[in-house]
Amino acid sequence: MAFTVTYAQRDGGGACLRLAGELDLSTAAQLNAAVDRLAADGHHELLVDLTELTFCDSVGIAALVRGDNHATAEGGWLRITGATGRVARVLQVTGLAELLRYEVDLPDPASPAAP
Secondary structure: OOOEEEEEEOOOOOEEEEEEEEEOOOOHHHHHHHHHHHHHOOOOEEEEEEEEEEEEOHHHHHHHHHHHHHHHHOOOEEEEEOOOHHHHHHHHHHOHHHHOEOOOOOOOOOOOOOO
């Protein structure tokens, strides 16, 4: 399966990127380009759907961290959802599953704390 990155506007604002295929040395630049393009358009709250991602190596992990760092620097966030199988395991082992987890029941990390 070829790697693809598709974009959709989220109902609550921000952007959702859907990754499919293998995120590795040969494809990470596509993710970086998509994140950069969205940031240039003012999108700094990014949800990355990994449901159809079948593989992720260290370069893919670095691309996700880069995206998070870029979004955070602009006052936003990058969160992941939908990881399964080997991808979920890699994210768990690296600590990104916890750091970048997206939970619908939690407030957005960019929202100010309630008084």
